[in-house]
Amino acid sequence: MIELRSVAMSYGGTELLSDMTLKLMAGSFHFLTGPSGAGKTTFLKLCYAELMPSGGQLNLFGQDVRDLGRDDIAMLRRRVGVVHQDCQFLDHLPLLENVALPLSVAGRAVDPQELKDLLGWVGLAGQARALPPQLSGGERQRAALARAVILSPDILLADEPTGNLDWEMSLRLLTLLVELNRMGKTVVIATHDLNLIRAAKAQVPARVLRIQNRRLHLAGADL
Numbered sequence: 001m002i003e004l005r006s007v008a009m010s011y012g013g014t015e016l017l018s019d020m021t022l023k024l025m026a027g028s029f030h031f032l033t034g035p036s037g038a039g040k041t042t043f044l045k046l047c048y049a050e051l052m053p054s055g056g057q058l059n060l061f062g063q064d065v066r067d068l069g070r071d072d073i074a075m076l077r078r079r080v081g082v083v084h085q086d087c088q089f090l091d092h093l094p095l096l097e098n099v100a101l102p103l104s105v106a107g108r109a110v111d112p113q114e115l116k117d118l119l120g121w122v123g124l125a126g127q128a129r130a131l132p133p134q135l136s137g138g139e140r141q142r143a144a145l146a147r148a149v150i151l152s153p154d155i156l157l158a159d160e161p162t163g164n165l166d167w168e169m170s171l172r173l174l175t176l177l178v179e180l181n182r183m184g185k186t187v188v189i190a191t192h193d194l195n196l197i198r199a200a201k202a203q204v205p206a207r208v209l210r211i212q213n214r215r216l217h218l219a220g221a222d223l
């Protein structure tokens with residue numbers, strides 16, 4: 001699904017990530033950890049071709065990202081769902097319309113029943129008409145997850161999805177992520193939350209990647 005060969009990433013001549021080699025197989029579940037500023041968000045941005053690597057080779061779905069044109073990237077974005085750290089809602093649009101937004105962007109018709117089912121799955125059936133600022137942090141994260149999966153992506157990337165949530169809400173979100181993985185989706189979650197990782201490992205064979213000193217490491221089983 002995602003394959004890196006000696007990938008490097010620099011901002012303005014400063015190398016943030018170096019020599020990262022990794023294969024993320026279809027259906028795998030990975031956490032991405034590392035100190036704040038280590039490059040977790042940057043790594044995720046590489047994985048949905050928001051950023052291009054400054055060195056090495058990055059293949060997404062078997063295609064070198066450097067060979068992708070604008071249309072290819074638009075197609076690729078439909079196969080990679082992203083839950084951004086700040087959710088990125090349009091605050092003047094009701095939740096339902098925010099969640100459905102990727103459909104209209106992709107030129108696909110909205111199936112009201114499908115949308116209703118999706119909101120029900122994340123436990124927000126009753127909040128369809130609410131505006132994003134009226135939702136709690138946990139509700140916003142679950143809404144962002146619904147929006148990220150509405151185009152049935154193969155890969156789901158989530159950036160600190162439980163960053164502002166209490167433990168109960170974190171577990172609720174984790175349950176949804178595990179369900180997606182059990183449906184065959186490849187899941188990558190950037191997080192600082194070791195308890196979340198432990199809870200996930202009790203449910204799925206999750207692996208832990210760590211960015212440290214610009215390199216990507218596969219963490220041991222001691223977490």
Ligand code: ADP
Nearest residue numbers: 011012016034035036037038039040041042043
């Ligand atoms: P993390 O998600 O692990 O906290 P980030 O990937 O967000 O790390 O950022 C890593 C470092 O790269 C930070 O020091 C950040 O300021 C820097 N950085 C991120 N995006 C840019 C950018 N567009 N231009 C320059 N520096 C950036």
Ligand code: ADP
Nearest residue numbers: 011036037039040041042045084085086159160
């Ligand atoms: P996060 O909070 O997800 O770790 P950041 O704070 O690193 O994200 O980045 C937020 C936005 O600002 C991103 O689009 C990133 O590319 C940009 N950014 C971060 N640091 C810098 C920087 N030093 N210079 C320019 N842009 C940056």
